[in-house]
Amino acid sequence: MTTNPTVMLVVAGLLRDEKGRFLLQKRPPGKRHAGLWEFPGGKVETSEMPRLALVRELAEELGIAVGLPDVGPIAFAEHDADADGPAIVILLYNIERWTGDPLSLEGGEIGWFSQGEAMDLPKPKLDRDLLEALIRPCSQASPA
Template structure:
C-alpha cells in the first residue's frame, strides 16, 4: 500500500528582537503565496520532531543557529481543505533573537515589524491566524 500523507506538518518561527519587533519573511514572487509576508519556517520531514525541523529550517533559510530548547510553542493553525493536496497544519514557535547575523538565504526578503505593523501586512491565511494568536493580549 502506498503511503500517501493525509496532512502536511509545517513549523514556523516568530522571532522577536530586543525592540519588541518581529521578523517576517516575504515569499518570492514565483512561489505559492508569492509576495506575501509569513513567519519563516518550513516542512517537517518524516524523521524529525517539529522543534528539530524548526532549527534546521531556520538555519537553511536565515543562517541563524537556534537551540531547540530556546524555541517555545505558541499555537497552531490548520487548513480545513487542501484544495487537491494534503491540508497543512502550521505549528508556531517563538524565540528571542540574540543579535547574530542572518539573511534571507533562500530568496524573498526579511524585515522586522512591530505587532501593529505585522498585523497589517498581506499574509497567507494561516499566517493571519498565527499572528492573531501571537499578538493576542497576554500571549506575548
Template sequence: MPQIQPLLVVAAALVDADGRILLQQRPPGTSMAGLWEFPGGKVEVGEAPEAALIRELNEELGIATHASCLAPAAFASEPLGERHLLLLLYVCRKWQGVPEALHATALKWVRPSQMYALDMPPADLPLIGLLDALL
C-alpha cells in the same frame, strides 16, 4: 470520505530586543509568492518539529538556535488543496548570527500590530492577534 493528508509545518516568531518579529517575503515562482510569513518550513519524515525548525532557520536565514530556545506558542490549521496544513508556531528570542534572506525576497522586523496591514498566508493570520497579546 477521502482521507486528508496533513502537512506538518513549523515556523518561528523570532523576537528581537525591541519586541519586533522577523517576517520574510516569499520569493517569485513559489506558491503564495510575495506574501510575508514567519520563517520555517516542512517537517521531514522522522524529524522532530523542533529539529525541523532549527534546520529551516539555518537554511533560510543562516542563524543557529537550540531546542531549549524554542517556546511552543500556537498552532494554525488550514485547508491547502488536497492536503491540510498544520502549522506549529514557536517563539524564539535567542539565536546566533544575523538573519539573512537566503531563500526569501526580503526580510523585515515588525511589531505584531503592524502585521494586520501585510499580505500574509491564510494560516498565519489567526496567529497575529495571539502574538499581539503575548508580546
C-alpha cells in the same frame, strides 16, 4: 471507517528583536503565496521532530543557529484539505535566543515589523491566524 487525509506539518519561528518587533519573510516569486509575508520556517520532513525541523529551517533560510532549549511552542493554526492541496497544520514556536544575524538566504525579503505593521502586511491565512492568536488576549479567546 474513513481514512484521514494527508496532513502537511509546517513549523514556524517567532523571532523578536530588542524593540519587540517580529521578523517576517516575504515569499519569493515562483513559490506558492509569492509576495505574501510569513513567519520563517518550513515543512517537517518524514520522521523529523518539529523542533528539530525548525532549527534546520532557520539555519537554511536565515543563516542563524538556534539551540533546542531556546525553542518553545506558542501557537498553532490549521487549514483543512481542499482542491489546492492537503490539510496544513502550522506549529509556531517562540525563539528565545539565536546566534548570527538573520539574512535572507532563499530569495525573499525579510524585515522586522511592529505588531501593527505586521497585521497590515499581506499574509497567507494561516500566518494571519497565528499573528491574531499572538496579539489576542487569552480572555478574548472564544470557547471551543
